[in-house]
């Protein structure tokens with residue numbers, strides 16, 4: 399396949415890109431909410447984290463986040479990280495590399511007035527700057543001793559989970575029925591129907607992301623399975639069948655069920671939908687091993703950390719709800735038996751697109767190469783799969799992966815930013831006629847897959 403020329407990355411220097419309102423409005427709001435949360439909870443945090451010393455640290459954190467907010471709003475150059483977390487040298491080396499690339503480009507296009515040194519919020523690649531922003535938020539805490547492991551987003555993630563109790567109740571009771579159904583032989587057509595249902599519930603679980611809503615917890619009391627029918631026409635690309643065939647084929651090639659990797663996105667209800675999908679994959683026999691990939695630091699407000707994983711399972715296991723508590727017992731058993739494992743890797747919280755993984759983190763690329771199917775959840779993962787470029791929307795998904803083929807993979811993504819590939823020609827117009835914000839409001843989605851493997 400002839401490779402299309404790689405277009406430039408999305409950037410806030412383009413006022414028509416969602417990068418611009420993100421840098422101009424959304425990120426300052428997210429940073430203000432962090433300062434508000436810390437200020438409002440000063441007494442509680444001071445008490446819980448060690449008295450006067452914690453109060454002093456809290457003051458420093460609030461100062462650092464306020465300064466970061468001012469830096470974004472006044473387009474100051476990015477600074478090297480000062481904390482001693484083990485990923486800081488890699489971040490700073492990448493910052494230097496981006497700077498050198500920028501100098502070379504400025505040399506080449508001398509026409510542009512060089513705005514002075516540095517990567518800037520409103521000038522450079524949105525993906526790089528936005529990932530760097532969340533790592534700078536972490537830096538403020540990592541500079542502390544008592545507060546270094548504080549997750550400033552934890553409360554919002556926990557509220558989001560509690561807020562979704564109705565949907566969680568509907569989904570888990572439905573899953574219990576399906577588990578009972580599989581006590582007998584289930585015809586192939588029915589297995590596939592259930593697969594598509596749980597895959598699409600997990601997809602739409604991605605609408606619940608707190609950074610897009612700048613922390614506003616969305617309430618939902620609908621039944622997620624019934625709701626699929628309403629959402630169907632907003633599924634712009636639906637390759638569910640192809641994803642199912644990838645799993646079926648594993649039996650023929652390996653003679654046993656698949657290993658499925660799930661690169662998680664948001665905590666809260668989205669994590670519940672991912673756990674239910676993973677349960678279905680084991681119950682149906684489509685998979686015998688699930689590897690979940692979580693984040694090693696708080697990320698993009700709502701992404702799942704190990705602490706969120708533990709909190710969610712502990713909270714569910716204590717809920718007075720028969721389906722939820724029975725499912726939690728199954729899930730604890732899967733974790734005990736290593737049928738389910740949860741892994742962390744710093745690459746997931748670096749700024750790199752996934753076509754750079756084999757260079758930056760060859761160990762992770764090798765680990766993903768063991769998988770039979772990698773499910774990437776959410777918008778940020780999609781952006782990293784396609785390098786956050788301004789592709790022509792009819793570009794093939796495989797081309798946009800730019801050689802990232804550790805194993806057959808699938809993106810389950812609701813659209814929250816202005817980059818998308820794999821559409822039919824004319825599909826953009828159809829969506830625009832119905833919803834001018836179709837690319838950024840999370841109401842539209844895609845299920846895109848690429849079966850190619852290159853280790």
Ligand SMILES: O=P(O)(O)OC[C@@]1(O)O[C@H](CO)[C@@H](O)[C@@H]1O
Nearest residue numbers: 607609610776777778779814815
């Ligand atoms: O990955 P997720 O949780 O689906 O979305 C991440 C996100 O909220 O952050 C970026 C914009 O700030 C976009 O990628 C997207 O809107």
Ligand SMILES: [Mn+2]
Nearest residue numbers: 663664698701
């Ligand atoms: Mn997210």
